[in-house]
Amino acid sequence: MIDNILAVLLDIVVAFxxxxxxxxxxxxxxxxxxxxxxxxxxxxLWTGGALITVGVFLLTGSVISWYR
Incomplete structure (x- = not known):
């Protein structure tokens, strides 16, 4: 019950x-x-590389979405 209420509230906040x-x-x-x-x-090396990879994907995804 509480999970459903929180999910609805989160959906409302994200929509705005x-x-x-x-x-x-x-x-x-x-x-x-x-x-x-x-x-x-x-x-x-693994943690640094993973952070760099995630950061590059986030950066390029947001830049590409600005051009569309």
Missing amino acids: IPDGVWKILAFVIGATAIAAGVVMINES
């Missing part, structure tokens, strides 16, 4: 946020993930 805000948020999170990956790559 414009797509442009999601694109900017994805861009900022992608840039942050890349920066964290570059810093972390000296400590752990």
